[in-house]
Amino acid sequence: MRLYPLLKPLLFRTDPEWAHETITAAAARAASVPGAGPLMRALFGGEHASLRTSLWGLDFPSPLGLAAGFDKNATLLPLMTRLGFGLVEVGTVTPRPQDGNPRPRLFRLPRDQALINRMGFNNLGLEQLAGRLEKFRRNASADGPQVGVNIGKNFDTPLEKATGDYLACLRGVYSLASYIAVNVSSPNTPGLRQLQTRAALEEMVRALVAERTALVSSGAPHVPMLVKLAPDVSGDELEDMARVAVENGLEGLIATNTTIAREGLRDANAGQQGGLSGRPLHHRALETVAALHRLAGDRLVIVGAGGVFDARDAYDFILAGASLVQLYTGLVYRGPGLPGRIKRGLAGFLERDGFASVSQAVGRGG
Ligand SMILES: Cc1cc2nc3c(=O)[nH]c(=O)nc-3n(C[C@H](O)[C@H](O)[C@H](O)COP(=O)(O)O)c2cc1C
Numbered sequence: 001m002r003l004y005p006l007l008k009p010l011l012f013r014t015d016p017e018w019a020h021e022t023i024t025a026a027a028a029r030a031a032s033v034p035g036a037g038p039l040m041r042a043l044f045g046g047e048h049a050s051l052r053t054s055l056w057g058l059d060f061p062s063p064l065g066l067a068a069g070f071d072k073n074a075t076l077l078p079l080m081t082r083l084g085f086g087l088v089e090v091g092t093v094t095p096r097p098q099d100g101n102p103r104p105r106l107f108r109l110p111r112d113q114a115l116i117n118r119m120g121f122n123n124l125g126l127e128q129l130a131g132r133l134e135k136f137r138r139n140a141s142a143d144g145p146q147v148g149v150n151i152g153k154n155f156d157t158p159l160e161k162a163t164g165d166y167l168a169c170l171r172g173v174y175s176l177a178s179y180i181a182v183n184v185s186s187p188n189t190p191g192l193r194q195l196q197t198r199a200a201l202e203e204m205v206r207a208l209v210a211e212r213t214a215l216v217s218s219g220a221p222h223v224p225m226l227v228k229l230a231p232d233v234s235g236d237e238l239e240d241m242a243r244v245a246v247e248n249g250l251e252g253l254i255a256t257n258t259t260i261a262r263e264g265l266r267d268a269n270a271g272q273q274g275g276l277s278g279r280p281l282h283h284r285a286l287e288t289v290a291a292l293h294r295l296a297g298d299r300l301v302i303v304g305a306g307g308v309f310d311a312r313d314a315y316d317f318i319l320a321g322a323s324l325v326q327l328y329t330g331l332v333y334r335g336p337g338l339p340g341r342i343k344r345g346l347a348g349f350l351e352r353d354g355f356a357s358v359s360q361a362v363g364r365g366g
Pocket residue numbers: 067068069070072091092106115117119121150183186228256257258276277278279281305306307308326327328329330
C-alpha cells in the first residue's frame with residue numbers, strides 16, 4: 001500500500017517549509033500513539049542481518065541514515081526510528097537559538113527532483129537540543145538508530161571566533177552523541193565555507209581534538225568526530241582536507257553537503273539562492289566519495305550523502321567507498337516508505353554480489 005504517491009501532488013501545492021513542519025509534526029504525533037510503534041515498524045521497518053554495521057565500536061542497525069537538517073532540533077527521533085533509519089544526524093545546532101533567514105527559504109524543483117534551501121541554521125539552540133537528546137537516550141532501545149549531532153556556529157559569530165562556537169557545541173552534546181559532525185560546508189552562513197581551507201580547518205580541528213582529549217581524560221568516552229564537506233571543492237582542497245582529518249586523528253568525513261553549482265537544471269526555481277540537493281547532486285557527491293576513498297579510505301570512514309533516491313544510489317555510494325549513506329531530499333520526493341525500500345534493495349544487491357556484509361562491499365566498485 002503506497003499512499004505517498006497520492007498525497008504528494010497535494011503536498012507539492014503547499015509551501016515546502018510549511019509542508020515539512022506540518023507533515024513531520026503530524027507523523028511524529030501518530031508515531032507516539034500507543035500501539036503505533038509495532039504497526040509503523042511492520043509498515044516501514046524490516047531488519048536485514050547483512051546490513052548491520054559496526055563502526056567505532058557502535059552498532060548501526062543499517063548503514064542508511066537521515067542527513068542533517070531534516071531534524072534540526074531532535075524532535076523527530078522516535079518517528080525516524082520507526083521509519084527504519086540506522087542513524088539519524090540531528091542539527092545543525094548552534095550555541096544560541098537563531099531564526100535563520102527570512103522565508104521563503106526552501107524551494108522545490110520537481111523537474112529536477114531537487115530542492116534549494118537557504119535556511120541559515122534555524123534552530124532552537126544547544127540547550128534545547130541537549131535536553132531532547134537526553135530524554136531520547138533514556139528511553140532508547142538497544143536496536144535503535146545511532147544519533148549523530150551536527151554542530152555549527154551562530155550567524156553573528158565572527159569567523160575568527162568560530163572555533164569557540166564549535167567548542168561550545170562539542171561540550172554541550174559530547175556525552176549525548178554517537179558521533180559529532182563538524183559542519184564547515186553549509187553555503188547559507190556567510191563565510192562558513194572558508195573554514196574548509198587548510199589552515200582554518202587545521203586550527204579548528206586541532207582545538208576540537210584537544211577538547212576531546214581533555215574530556216576523555218576526565219572520564220568521558222571517546223566520541224568519533226567527522227567533518228562534513230561541500231561538493232564544490234577542487235581536488236587539491238579535498239586532498240588537504242583528507243590530510244587534516246588523518247593527521248589530527250578524526251574518524252571520518254561526510255561527503256557531501258548541498259552544492260552552489262547549478263548546471264543542467266530545468267526547473268523554474270533553479271535561480272533561487274542557496275544550496276542545491278537531490279538528484280542533480282548525486283554524481284558529484286559520488287565522485288567526491290570515490291576521491292576521498294582513494295586518498296584515505298584505509299584511514300577514514302566516509303559517509304556518503306547527495307541524491308539518494310533508491311537502493312541503487314545507496315549501493316553506488318557504498319561501492320565508491322562509503323561505509324554509511326545519508327539522505328534528505330529523497331524522503332521529500334519518495335515518502336516515508338523509502339528507507340524500508342532502500343534497505344530491502346541494498347540487502348538484495350549484497351546477496352546478489354556475494355557480500356555477507358556492507359563492509360565487504362565498501363570501495364569495491366572498481
Ligand atoms: C532543507 C535542507 C536543510 C539542510 N540543513 C542542513 C544542516 O542544517 N546541516 C547540514 O550539515 N546539512 C544540511 N542539509 C544538507 C543535507 O544534510 C545533505 O547533505 C544534502 O541535502 C544532500 O543530501 P540529499 O541530496 O539526500 O538531500 C540540508 C539540506 C536541506 C535540503
